[in-house]
Amino acid sequence: MSRFNRQLILGIAFLVLSCAVLLLVHRRYGALSPAYPYLTGWGLFIVILFLSAYNGRKKLPFLPLGSSETWLQVHVYLGLATAVIFLFHIRFRVPTGWFEGALAWLYGLVMLSGIFGLAVTRFLPRRLTARGGEVIYEKIPGLRHDLRQQAEAIALGGEQPSTTLAEFYARRLDAFFAEPRNFVHHLAESRRPLNALVAELEDLRRYQAEKERVEQLLTLVRQKDALDYHRALQSMLKLWLFVHLPLTWSLLIFSLVHIALVYGFAGGIK
Amino acid sequence: MPPTLTTIERPERWDAAFDPEMTDAAVDRLLTLSPFREMNPEKFPKRTPLREILKHDTIIRRYRKGEIIVRQGDYGTSGFLILSGSTRVVLKPDLAPAVLGRKAPEKKGFGRTLAQLWSALRPPESFKRAQLKRDGQVGERTNEEEQVHVFLQDLPRVFNEHRTEAMTTGDFFGEIAALSRMPRTSTIFAESDEAELLEIRWQGVRDLMRHDDQLRLHINRIYRERALASYLRATPLFRQLNKEQLERVAAEVEFATFGDYDWSGDYKRLAKAGTLRPEKEPVIMQEGDYPNGVVLLRAGFGRVTRKFGTGERTLNYAGAGQVLGLREIAHNWRKPQQPVNLQHSLRAIGYTHLLVLPTRVMEQIVLPSVPENDLPDLFAPEESGGSLEIQEQPGAAPVRGDILEFLTENRFFNGTATMVIDLDRCTRCDDCVRACAATHDNNPRFLRHGPAHGRLMIANACMHCADPVCMIGCPTGAIHRESFEGQVVINPVTCIGCKACFLNCPYDAIRMVDIRDEKGQFMLGEDLKPISKATKCDLCVENHGGPACERACPHGALERMNLNDLAAMATWLKR
Numbered sequence: 001m002s003r004f005n006r007q008l009i010l011g012i013a014f015l016v017l018s019c020a021v022l023l024l025v026h027r028r029y030g031a032l033s034p035a036y037p038y039l040t041g042w043g044l045f046i047v048i049l050f051l052s053a054y055n056g057r058k059k060l061p062f063l064p065l066g067s068s069e070t071w072l073q074v075h076v077y078l079g080l081a082t083a084v085i086f087l088f089h090i091r092f093r094v095p096t097g098w099f100e101g102a103l104a105w106l107y108g109l110v111m112l113s114g115i116f117g118l119a120v121t122r123f124l125p126r127r128l129t130a131r132g133g134e135v136i137y138e139k140i141p142g143l144r145h146d147l148r149q150q151a152e153a154i155a156l157g158g159e160q161p162s163t164t165l166a167e168f169y170a171r172r173l174d175a176f177f178a179e180p181r182n183f184v185h186h187l188a189e190s191r192r193p194l195n196a197l198v199a200e201l202e203d204l205r206r207y208q209a210e211k212e213r214v215e216q217l218l219t220l221v222r223q224k225d226a227l228d229y230h231r232a233l234q235s236m237l238k239l240w241l242f243v244h245l246p247l248t249w250s251l252l253i254f255s256l257v258h259i260a261l262v263y264g265f266a267g268g269i270k
Numbered sequence: 271m272p273p274t275l276t277t278i279e280r281p282e283r284w285d286a287a288f289d290p291e292m293t294d295a296a297v298d299r300l301l302t303l304s305p306f307r308e309m310n311p312e313k314f315p316k317r318t319p320l321r322e323i324l325k326h327d328t329i330i331r332r333y334r335k336g337e338i339i340v341r342q343g344d345y346g347t348s349g350f351l352i353l354s355g356s357t358r359v360v361l362k363p364d365l366a367p368a369v370l371g372r373k374a375p376e377k378k379g380f381g382r383t384l385a386q387l388w389s390a391l392r393p394p395e396s397f398k399r400a401q402l403k404r405d406g407q408v409g410e411r412t413n414e415e416e417q418v419h420v421f422l423q424d425l426p427r428v429f430n431e432h433r434t435e436a437m438t439t440g441d442f443f444g445e446i447a448a449l450s451r452m453p454r455t456s457t458i459f460a461e462s463d464e465a466e467l468l469e470i471r472w473q474g475v476r477d478l479m480r481h482d483d484q485l486r487l488h489i490n491r492i493y494r495e496r497a498l499a500s501y502l503r504a505t506p507l508f509r510q511l512n513k514e515q516l517e518r519v520a521a522e523v524e525f526a527t528f529g530d531y532d533w534s535g536d537y538k539r540l541a542k543a544g545t546l547r548p549e550k551e552p553v554i555m556q557e558g559d560y561p562n563g564v565v566l567l568r569a570g571f572g573r574v575t576r577k578f579g580t581g582e583r584t585l586n587y588a589g590a591g592q593v594l595g596l597r598e599i600a601h602n603w604r605k606p607q608q609p610v611n612l613q614h615s616l617r618a619i620g621y622t623h624l625l626v627l628p629t630r631v632m633e634q635i636v637l638p639s640v641p642e643n644d645l646p647d648l649f650a651p652e653e654s655g656g657s658l659e660i661q662e663q664p665g666a667a668p669v670r671g672d673i674l675e676f677l678t679e680n681r682f683f684n685g686t687a688t689m690v691i692d693l694d695r696c697t698r699c700d701d702c703v704r705a706c707a708a709t710h711d712n713n714p715r716f717l718r719h720g721p722a723h724g725r726l727m728i729a730n731a732c733m734h735c736a737d738p739v740c741m742i743g744c745p746t747g748a749i750h751r752e753s754f755e756g757q758v759v760i761n762p763v764t765c766i767g768c769k770a771c772f773l774n775c776p777y778d779a780i781r782m783v784d785i786r787d788e789k790g791q792f793m794l795g796e797d798l799k800p801i802s803k804a805t806k807c808d809l810c811v812e813n814h815g816g817p818a819c820e821r822a823c824p825h826g827a828l829e830r831m832n833l834n835d836l837a838a839m840a841t842w843l844k845r
Contacts, residue, residue, distance in 0.1 A: 002844055002845045003826070003845035004826070004845055058701060058704075058822070059708075060387070060708075061701075061704070061705030061708050061709060061818040061821065061822045062383060062386045062705075062708055062709045062813055062818060063383065063814075063815075064814040064815035065815075066821075067820075067821045067823075068701065068821060068822050068823060068824045069823060069824055069825065069826045071824070072824040072825070121697045121825065124697070125693060125694055125695060125696055125697055125698070125827075126694045128693065128698070129693040129694050129724070129725050134693065134719070134722050134727065136718070136719050137698060234698050237697045237698060237699065238699070
């Protein structure tokens, strides 16, 4: 069995087993013990703290704390298991107070952003590989600048400047080369904007004496589109964490306040 | 009227002399000294006369008392002949790593490990002055030719604590390490104040050996005595032989070298020009020929190929320790009525040093000693008929042919800890880069980018090569193999920023970095120029838990892999 399949099977087995155990505990004690909400609450908080510690592990790569891959596996499956504890904790009722409501929303958003991130990290790398032209994210602006300069030199320069080409460059290509374009289309794997631009450029060949320059511009347009594609997908691979992490911190702070409020107003375990 | 012919100066082997300053008077003097005066110039061909070998392939070096001439563990490309004065070889115990300009292998303790929590606050590659202080036992000086020589400060202590042996005028050393591209086995230093040595680069040693019987016999004898016997004893094929049989085998072994010793420079040039082709590589064994000997690869690499259309298709590559031609010879010995010829060709990639054991010796001495179960399988008719798919060929690598070509064309088989990235899993998050920076003075020691083929990318990170060409020519021994696990590491204290390793590395895995002080200011030399040091991946040799980059990858996309073990790569690809 391959390593990744083994990880998947182990993870699912863990998830099913932990859900079964939690369900048994819930059935046995859920309706009887007054301390049960405290138990699920503290359990949930401790698990969330542990899940948050993964970020700490990433900051301490020099300590022998196990591989990040193992941490991520635990993070994913334990994170999914928290949904069951959460449902038991809120007793399958939608929280009514604004604070509890916000806390529940935060939990839900953290969970959803995590699942979204998992999906993104599993599917987007394959699309980047299939497209080819691997590029380091931080180098994209520099490469785009180079492409723009080359395109400008072709469209505006030369011994016999072409008005048609220069006009087309000013109207259509200048903005295209100036900044990243078609973010959503790239994410959706749509080539419609590129095809439209290529069609317009190819159309120019009918009026343009210098076909070679149009061909060169076509090549640069495709290269720029490939850069935009890498930028869009690599941005998405990074951006989801900028949602997941602040939400997690907010969830931790809200949870601490929630614990303080519970102990402040409920008078402890009865 | 006859046509006018255009003539140009024919390019020669000696376009670049080892020592451009070598004079005719110096050559005249060398010719009066032993062993050159005993050599017969008539035996040398017109294109490589003895005099020209001495003029172009040698350099006279002078060492002062205590200066290290060769360092144990270093890789060198030349042999030495003592012209005058005396030198000493350190026998036992070995000199301490610090004395040789190296860092003693040491894992970080608890305190130093935890102290890395604050390393992010420090400027990249910053040092305290005290950190750059050299070991008191070793010094460094520059001679009149601007060459840096490292010397032992406390010679009486070396004599007291180590068993040494004198070497005097006329003695040769270092030639076996140079010819076989193996690490130097001992440290040798100058004992007298004006020791004069003739350094002969490997091409010169090779040509002198080729045309002078005495020298060849002398070096072969030393090779057989010092290196061969222990090597044969450690080779499983000869495990059953008794002492007498082993001696007979050793006496019959032939040595051969193929390819270009300085392959790294050529490789860079050819790779850039896109003209690397297996058909251009020197043939060691030719498919279809009679197998006239078993080939044992001693050092370097070979490409195992099979005819495919009008070209050659790479089936596998062979590294040090591998035996080729054995299956054919064992088959013919057992089935003389159904003989087979060589099933593959073997070509030298870069430089290959090998031993050839003639078929006659194999059949008379070796094969009868091997238990039936340990003999390789007989060839089935369809195997030798060439009707099998390429992946089912005997000797074929367990990875797809296109991957094998990619690894071979880029010489990645050299790597014992190559950073392989699976682009289908890599999210380009750079956690590996950050982990590397956090463990190495805020300076990531690799670039998460490099040649890619399909979903495989080989990052620009030190591969800790089996044939570490970066280690050739380091004047202070700063770049060296770590003694326990063989990682190639650089000691920043003794690195003088000469760029020898940086220029030698065929994979661009070494970077020169201007170092800083604790306040972030660049450290300057007395000439007010920045002090540079070579930096590279050290495989986190000082850290606990293995390479930080590998452990930091959340998606299992990055692996440090020995690309000599293609079975491991095949498993990894299917994971």
